[in-house]
Amino acid sequence: MSDIILKIEQVSKRYAKHQALKEVSIEVPKGCIYGLLGPNGAGKTTLIRIINQIISRDSGNILFDGEPLAPIHIQQVGYLPEERGLYKKMKVAEQLMYLAQLKGLSAAESKKRIKYWFDKFEVASWWKKNIEDLSKGMQQKIQFIATVLHEPKFIILDEPFSGFDPVNANLIKDEILALRDQGATILFSTHRMESVEELCEYITLIHKSEKVLDGKARDIKQQFKQNIFEVEYEGSLDVLKDHLEIIDESIVEGSLKHAYLRPHSNLPPNELIATLLPHVQIRSFQEKIPSINDIFIQIVTQTHPQESIEALT
Amino acid sequence: MKKIFLILRREYLVRVKKKSFIIMTFLTPLLFAGLMIGSAWLATSSGLKEDKVIRVLDKSDLFVDQLENSSNITYTYIEGTYQEAKKAFEKSDDFALLYIPDINAGDPSGIKLLGRKSISVDVQLTIEKKLKRRVEDIRLLEAGIDKEVLAETRVNVDIDTKVLGDETGEEKDSSSMAVYIIGFGAAFLIYMSVFIYGVQVMRGVIEEKTNRIVEVIISSVKPIELMLGKITGVALVGLTQFLLWIVLTLVLASAGGSLLGLERSAHQAPIGRMQNVNQIEREQAPMEVLATPKPAEENDQSNKIAKVFNAFSTLNYPLIVGAFLFYFVFGYLLYSAMFAAVGSAGDSETDAQQFTFPVSIPLILSFVMAQFVINEPDGVVAFWGSMIPFTSPIIMMLRIPYGVPAWQLALSMASLVLGFVLMAWLASRIYRVGILMYGKKITYKELGKWLFTKN
Numbered sequence: 001m002s003d004i005i006l007k008i009e010q011v012s013k014r015y016a017k018h019q020a021l022k023e024v025s026i027e028v029p030k031g032c033i034y035g036l037l038g039p040n041g042a043g044k045t046t047l048i049r050i051i052n053q054i055i056s057r058d059s060g061n062i063l064f065d066g067e068p069l070a071p072i073h074i075q076q077v078g079y080l081p082e083e084r085g086l087y088k089k090m091k092v093a094e095q096l097m098y099l100a101q102l103k104g105l106s107a108a109e110s111k112k113r114i115k116y117w118f119d120k121f122e123v124a125s126w127w128k129k130n131i132e133d134l135s136k137g138m139q140q141k142i143q144f145i146a147t148v149l150h151e152p153k154f155i156i157l158d159e160p161f162s163g164f165d166p167v168n169a170n171l172i173k174d175e176i177l178a179l180r181d182q183g184a185t186i187l188f189s190t191h192r193m194e195s196v197e198e199l200c201e202y203i204t205l206i207h208k209s210e211k212v213l214d215g216k217a218r219d220i221k222q223q224f225k226q227n228i229f230e231v232e233y234e235g236s237l238d239v240l241k242d243h244l245e246i247i248d249e250s251i252v253e254g255s256l257k258h259a260y261l262r263p264h265s266n267l268p269p270n271e272l273i274a275t276l277l278p279h280v281q282i283r284s285f286q287e288k289i290p291s292i293n294d295i296f297i298q299i300v301t302q303t304h305p306q307e308s309i310e311a312l313t
Numbered sequence: 314m315k316k317i318f319l320i321l322r323r324e325y326l327v328r329v330k331k332k333s334f335i336i337m338t339f340l341t342p343l344l345f346a347g348l349m350i351g352s353a354w355l356a357t358s359s360g361l362k363e364d365k366v367i368r369v370l371d372k373s374d375l376f377v378d379q380l381e382n383s384s385n386i387t388y389t390y391i392e393g394t395y396q397e398a399k400k401a402f403e404k405s406d407d408f409a410l411l412y413i414p415d416i417n418a419g420d421p422s423g424i425k426l427l428g429r430k431s432i433s434v435d436v437q438l439t440i441e442k443k444l445k446r447r448v449e450d451i452r453l454l455e456a457g458i459d460k461e462v463l464a465e466t467r468v469n470v471d472i473d474t475k476v477l478g479d480e481t482g483e484e485k486d487s488s489s490m491a492v493y494i495i496g497f498g499a500a501f502l503i504y505m506s507v508f509i510y511g512v513q514v515m516r517g518v519i520e521e522k523t524n525r526i527v528e529v530i531i532s533s534v535k536p537i538e539l540m541l542g543k544i545t546g547v548a549l550v551g552l553t554q555f556l557l558w559i560v561l562t563l564v565l566a567s568a569g570g571s572l573l574g575l576e577r578s579a580h581q582a583p584i585g586r587m588q589n590v591n592q593i594e595r596e597q598a599p600m601e602v603l604a605t606p607k608p609a610e611e612n613d614q615s616n617k618i619a620k621v622f623n624a625f626s627t628l629n630y631p632l633i634v635g636a637f638l639f640y641f642v643f644g645y646l647l648y649s650a651m652f653a654a655v656g657s658a659g660d661s662e663t664d665a666q667q668f669t670f671p672v673s674i675p676l677i678l679s680f681v682m683a684q685f686v687i688n689e690p691d692g693v694v695a696f697w698g699s700m701i702p703f704t705s706p707i708i709m710m711l712r713i714p715y716g717v718p719a720w721q722l723a724l725s726m727a728s729l730v731l732g733f734v735l736m737a738w739l740a741s742r743i744y745r746v747g748i749l750m751y752g753k754k755i756t757y758k759e760l761g762k763w764l765f766t767k768n
Binding site: 077079088089 | 316319320323327520521523524525526528529530531532533534749751762766
C-alpha cells in the first residue's frame with residue numbers, strides 16, 4: 001500500500017494520424033482532489049478512458065493502488081463522463097440498480113444504497129419515475145448518484161458541474177468534499193477554473209498531448225507569481241518610478257487610488273512597504289498571486305496563442 | 314459472464330415490458346385464430362351462401378330432371394312460353410331464370426340466364442359446367458358409345474408421390490404441397506424475424522450511443538460483453554414472442570373451434586379415411602356413374618386435401634421444429650452481430666441506414682432464391698446456399714422438409730455456428746471503436762481500418 005493511488009508512467013497513445021498522449025506521467029496522492037486541466041483536444045478524455053480501461057495505451061505503465069491496472073480495479077473506480085446520459089425509458093431506481101450491479105454490487109446492497117442517496121438528495125419520490133420525465137438537472141443528480149453508488153476509492157469526474165444550477169452545483173460540490181473526507185480520491189477534469197481554485201489540491205495541465213505542468217496548486221501559484229503587489233493608497237507614487245513599475249493606476253474614490261506595483265528588484269513585501277510608507281498613505285496592500293486561470297491561459301497561449309484561446313472560449 | 318447475464322436481463326425485461334410488445338404478442342394470435350376460425354367456418358358451413366332457386370324453362374327437353382341440385386342451388390322446372398316465364402319470374406322471389414330454347418346437342422346456343430341482380434361468376438360457371446357435361450353425354454350417346462364405356466372413360470388420374478424411406482425401403486406419403494408449405498413458411502418466418510429483431514438490436518445500440526450512456530457502461534463491462542448481452546437478450550425476446558404466439562394461437566383456435574360446435578369435427582373426421590373410401594367408390598363407380606357424377610368430383614377434391622393432410626402428418630416434425638429453432642437463433646445471431654456493428658458506426662438511424670442494406674443483401678438474396686431452391690432442393694445452388702452461413706438459415710429450412718442427408722445438415726449447422734463466432738468477433742472490433750466515435754462521417758474504408766486498429 002502506497003500513498004499514491006494512481007501512478008501513470010510515460011503513457012502514450014496514438015490514433016491513426018494523431019498523437020493523443022505523449023509520455024504523460026502523473027501521480028495522484030490518496031485522499032485528495034486532483035485537477036486535470038487542459039484545453040479541448042489536449043488528451044484529457046483519452047487519458048481518462050485509458051484509466052477507465054475503455055481503451056488501451058500504446059506504451060507506459062499504470063499502477064492502481066500499487067498494483068498494475070487490471071479489470072478487477074473497475075469496481076473501485078467511479079466514472080462520470082462529460083457526455084452523459086441514461087436510458088430514457090427506464091425507471092430511475094431500476095437504472096441505478098442496473099449500473100450498480102454492473103459494478104459488482106448485489107441487488108440488495110444496491111437497493112439499500114440507492115435509498116440512502118435518495119434520502120440525502122431528497123428525491124425519494126423519483127423512485128419509479130422514468131428518466132425522460134426528469135429535468136436535465138435532476139438527471140444529472142441521478143447520474144452523480146450512479147457514479148458514487150458503489151463507493152469507489154477513485155472517482156473520475158469529467159466536468160461534473162455542467163448542467164447544474166448554482167444551488168445544485170453547490171450541493172454536488174459539498175458531496176465531492178464529503179467523499180474526499182471519507183477517504184476517496186477524486187480526479188477532476190474541467191475547464192471551469194473557479195471550481196479548480198476552490199477544490200483542487202493538486203493539478204496537472206495537459207496541453208497538446210503532453211503534460212506541461214503539475215504539482216500542488218499552491219506551489220504552482222507561488223512559482224508563477226510575478227512579483228506584483230496590489231495597493232490602495234492616497235498620495236503620489238511618482239517619485240518611486242526608479243524603483244518600481246506602476247501598472248494600471250486608477251482612482252477609486254476621491255483621493256483614493258488603486259495600482260499594481262512591480263519592483264525592479266526582488267524586494268520582500270515588508271521592504272516594499274517600507275519604501276512606500278514615507279510617500280503615501282496605504283489603505284490596503286496585498287501580494288498578487290496568479291489564479292489558476294491566469295496560469296492556464298499563460299501557458300496555453302505561450303505554446304500556441306491563437307488556437308488555444310479559441311479552445312478556451 | 315455474470316455481467317453479460319445482467320445486460321441480457323435488462324435488454325430482455327425492457328423489451329418484454331414494453332406496451333408494444335404486449336399488444337403485438339396478444340393481438341397477433343387473436344388475428345391468427347380469427348383467420349383460422351373464420352376460414353374454417355366458411356369452409357364447413359354454407360355460411361354466407363344463401364339458398365338459390367333457379368327456374369328452368371327447357372324447350373328442348375334435353376335437360377329436364379338432369380340438372381342435379383347442389384348444396385345451395387335448387388332447380389325447379391317450369392312450362393310455358395319465355396314471356397310468361399319471365400313475367401312469373403319477375404313476381405317471384407327466385408334467384409334466376411334459365412331459358413333453354415329448342416336446341417339440339419349439335420348446336421347448343423341461345424341459352425339465357427336471367428337474374429334479378431347480376432349473377433356471380435361462380436353460379437354461371439356451375440350451370441355452364443352442368444349443361445356442358447349433359448350435352449357431351451348426349452353427343453357421345455348419339456355417336457353410339459355405350460353408357461358403360463362412357464362411365465369407364467371418366468377416370469381421375471391422381472399421382473401419389475411417395476418418398477423411399479432411408480433405411481426401411483418403405484414408401485412414405487409425400488406431398489410436394491405439404492413440404493412446400495412447411496419449408497416456405499419456416500423460411501419466411503426466419504427471414505422476417507431476423508430482420509425485425511436484427512433491427513431492434515441496431516436501434517438499441519444507436520439508443521445507447523445517442524443517449525451517451527454507453528461510456529458509463531463500458532467503463533464497467535467490455536464492449537463485446539455489452540454487444541453479446543444485448544444480442545442474446547433480444548434473441549430471447551424473439552423466442553418468447555414465438556412461443557407465446559404458438560401457444561396462444563393454439564389455445565384460441567381450439568377454444569374458438571369448440572365454440573363453433575361439432576359440425577366441423579364431424580366434417581373433418583372422414584378426411585383421414587377418405588382415401589380408402591374413395592378407392593371403393595371408384596371401383597363401384599361404373600354402375601352408377603351417370604346418376605352421380607357430382608359426388609365423385611367432390612370426393613376427388615377432398616381426396617387431395619386428405620393427401621396433403623396425410624403428408625403433413627408424415628413430416629418429421631421434431632427435426633423440422635428443432636432445425637427451425639436452430640436456424641432462427643443462429644441466423645438471427647449472425648445478422649444481429651452485423652446490425653450491432655452497423656448501429657455503432659453512425660450517430661443516428663439515418664447514418665446507419667447506408668450500411669443496413671449491404672448487410673441485408675445476402676438475406677434478401679437467399680429469400681429471392683427460394684423458388685429456385687424449392688424446384689431443385691438437391692441442386693448445386695441449394696447445396697451451396699445451405700452451406701454458406703449468410704444464406705443457410707433460409708435455404709436449409711427450405712430444403713429440410715424435402716429431406717437432407719445428415720452430413721449436410723451437420724456441416725451446415727457447424728458452418729453457421731462458426732460463421733457466427735467469426736462474425737461476432739469481427740463485429741465487436743467495429744463496435745468497440747464505433748460506440749465511442751461521435752460526429753464523424755463513417756466510410757467503408759474507415760470501418761475496415763477499425764477492424765485492425767488496436768483498441
